Amino acid sequence: MTVTSYTERPGSKVDEADGLSVPWSRPSPKRKGISARAVSAVTILVVLAVWALSARLQLVSPVFLPSPIAVWNKFILVARDGFVDATLLQHAVASLGRVFAALIAAILVGVPVGLAIGISTVGRGIFDPLLEFLRPIPPLAYLPLVIIWFGIGEPSKILVIAIAMLAPVALSTASGVRGVSQERINAARSLGATRAQVVRHVILPSALPLILTGLRIALGAGWSTLVAAELVAATRGLGFMIQSAAQFLVTDVVVMGILVIAAIAFVLEFTIRRIERVLVPWAGRE
Amino acid sequence: MPHLVLDPHLVLDKVSIQYDGQAAPAVELVSIDVAKGDFVVLVGRSGCGKTSLLNVAAGLVAPARGRASINGKPITAPGSDRAVVFQNDALFPWLTARENVAFALRLRGIRPAERARRADELLELVKLTDAGDKRIWELSGGMRQRIGLARALAAEPEFLLLDEPLGALDALTRERMQTTLLDLWTASDVGVLMVTHGIEEALVLATRIVVLAPGPGRVVRSFEPGFSRRYAAGEAIRTIKADPAFAAARGELTDAIFEGEAA
Numbered sequence A: 001m002t003v004t005s006y007t008e009r010p011g012s013k014v015d016e017a018d019g020l021s022v023p024w025s026r027p028s029p030k031r032k033g034i035s036a037r038a039v040s041a042v043t044i045l046v047v048l049a050v051w052a053l054s055a056r057l058q059l060v061s062p063v064f065l066p067s068p069i070a071v072w073n074k075f076i077l078v079a080r081d082g083f084v085d086a087t088l089l090q091h092a093v094a095s096l097g098r099v100f101a102a103l104i105a106a107i108l109v110g111v112p113v114g115l116a117i118g119i120s121t122v123g124r125g126i127f128d129p130l131l132e133f134l135r136p137i138p139p140l141a142y143l144p145l146v147i148i149w150f151g152i153g154e155p156s157k158i159l160v161i162a163i164a165m166l167a168p169v170a171l172s173t174a175s176g177v178r179g180v181s182q183e184r185i186n187a188a189r190s191l192g193a194t195r196a197q198v199v200r201h202v203i204l205p206s207a208l209p210l211i212l213t214g215l216r217i218a219l220g221a222g223w224s225t226l227v228a229a230e231l232v233a234a235t236r237g238l239g240f241m242i243q244s245a246a247q248f249l250v251t252d253v254v255v256m257g258i259l260v261i262a263a264i265a266f267v268l269e270f271t272i273r274r275i276e277r278v279l280v281p282w283a284g285r286e
Numbered sequence B: 001m002p003h004l005v006l007d008p009h010l011v012l013d014k015v016s017i018q019y020d021g022q023a024a025p026a027v028e029l030v031s032i033d034v035a036k037g038d039f040v041v042l043v044g045r046s047g048c049g050k051t052s053l054l055n056v057a058a059g060l061v062a063p064a065r066g067r068a069s070i071n072g073k074p075i076t077a078p079g080s081d082r083a084v085v086f087q088n089d090a091l092f093p094w095l096t097a098r099e100n101v102a103f104a105l106r107l108r109g110i111r112p113a114e115r116a117r118r119a120d121e122l123l124e125l126v127k128l129t130d131a132g133d134k135r136i137w138e139l140s141g142g143m144r145q146r147i148g149l150a151r152a153l154a155a156e157p158e159f160l161l162l163d164e165p166l167g168a169l170d171a172l173t174r175e176r177m178q179t180t181l182l183d184l185w186t187a188s189d190v191g192v193l194m195v196t197h198g199i200e201e202a203l204v205l206a207t208r209i210v211v212l213a214p215g216p217g218r219v220v221r222s223f224e225p226g227f228s229r230r231y232a233a234g235e236a237i238r239t240i241k242a243d244p245a246f247a248a249a250r251g252e253l254t255d256a257i258f259e260g261e262a263a
Helices: A038-058 A068-083 A089-121 A121-134 A139-150 A154-178 A182-190 A195-224 A239-248 A251-279 B050-058 B097-101 B103-109 B110-124 B141-154 B171-188 B199-205 B228-232 B237-242 B246-256
Strands: B009-017 B027-035 B040-045 B066-072 B081-086 B158-161 B190-193 B208-212 B220-224
Touching: A038 A068, A038 B097, A038 B199, A068 A089, A068 A251, A068 B097, A089 A154, A089 A195, A089 A239, A089 B027, A154 B040, A182 B081, A195 A251, A195 B103, A239 A251, A239 B066, B009 B050, B027 B040, B027 B050, B027 B066, B027 B190, B040 B050, B040 B081, B040 B246, B050 B081, B050 B158, B050 B171, B050 B190, B081 B097, B081 B141, B081 B190, B097 B110, B097 B141, B103 B110, B103 B141, B110 B141, B110 B190, B141 B158, B141 B171, B158 B220, B171 B228, B171 B237, B199 B228, B199 B237, B220 B246, B228 B237, B237 B246
Parallel strands: B040 B190, B040 B208, B081 B158, B158 B190
Antiparallel strands: B009 B027, B009 B066, B208 B220
16 A cells, blocks of 8 residues: 555545545445454454464463463463452452542542633632642552552552542543533523522533543543552452462463453443443534 | 513613723613513624623623613623523533423422423424424524524513524525514513624514614614514515515615715
């Protein structure tokens, strides 16, 4: 394939199937030729094949790179008999419980903070610098401080995840609030809405699509903080399982754990997209 | 509320409007009086401040000088005694058409069953009886504006403020909406203050047309065309528009609007 399509006019037949996402390539799923999904499937198969082959040919020691079959067998085994005193499901439930507890905390704090940033100048003055300070710090950096302050119990783990979730929730809420059309607010006020009613009946529902996007990003951020949160004094959890496995060089459990974390993240993303479609069917139709 | 003023009036008294950071006022010394049952239409070239004046009446813009009052009380904030309908309908897409209409009732804490009943009455009034459960994005532009009107009427306002409500509609829908507006006005007996670009629209709808000129916005002429009274008395809109008096009035109004403009 060449890149001549960058200079072609829209609708030209040249390189229609090259899969380059040029600005005018039509996103129609009925497009002739190769679909992005097919390319993805092939890519995954190739990666799996390379992995299986290099394990089979012993290019790398199985201690470092277990074969896909070994990882799959380990998955079955851990799901049934468990690893470090808990089954895979118990590890997953422990991790999901932490992430969802953190999500609730992040919503309870982040949405009001985002509202304050979006609605009032004073709110923006207070919270904007704090969030901008918090946002770029990696969880591993504040983990020790959280432990010094709050101990090694469950609250600390939830807090570490919640901190990672706070900024996406609050900032998305704020940009959703700022995006509310003035005309809609004026219409509500002229129908007799008080300030509080405008917030409750106009601003919040208007901002809901972006709040949900924020939750989706936050879940991703929180889920990826999991291993850090379970570094200290956990007895269950996917992150804990991976670390324990790593300490005993049980690489197949490590790889399996990584894949399970990725799979759950995928399911979460998919689920929340579904929820978005049900809760805010008007998003993108205005 | 004590009825100290028997005849409700929406009054702009020698109103001047000046926006922050602008040396010249947008509007200077404009007085408009809308009584209940009036249909006052503001027309004028771009920049004459018609929408600004409407916003003052709505309580969305504070006048720099002069007074805006409703039934003798100064206007300091928006209120449901003067419901506004905007050019972009500003409907709420998370609500159904019926819930949009019932919005003002919901704000007042009226029970859902009663809300739905009154909303359905208003939907019937704007001839959208079957659209109650529709989502906003399923409605055409004309239907949306009718929902917007019904939503404003649900607040039981004494005055309706219409900011180019038909401006975004196609010509045919526009024509049909003009009679809808007249029907609603006749049926509800509200006072209307409306802004429009349409010369014919102004003539069809208004009991009084106030012509504004820009730089700064001021009143240059005032007409009382009387065609809307004839419609209210039962004459067909086509007959009215075919009347030579209508054509004459259109010419006169057009001249008044473009008077003093460098050709």
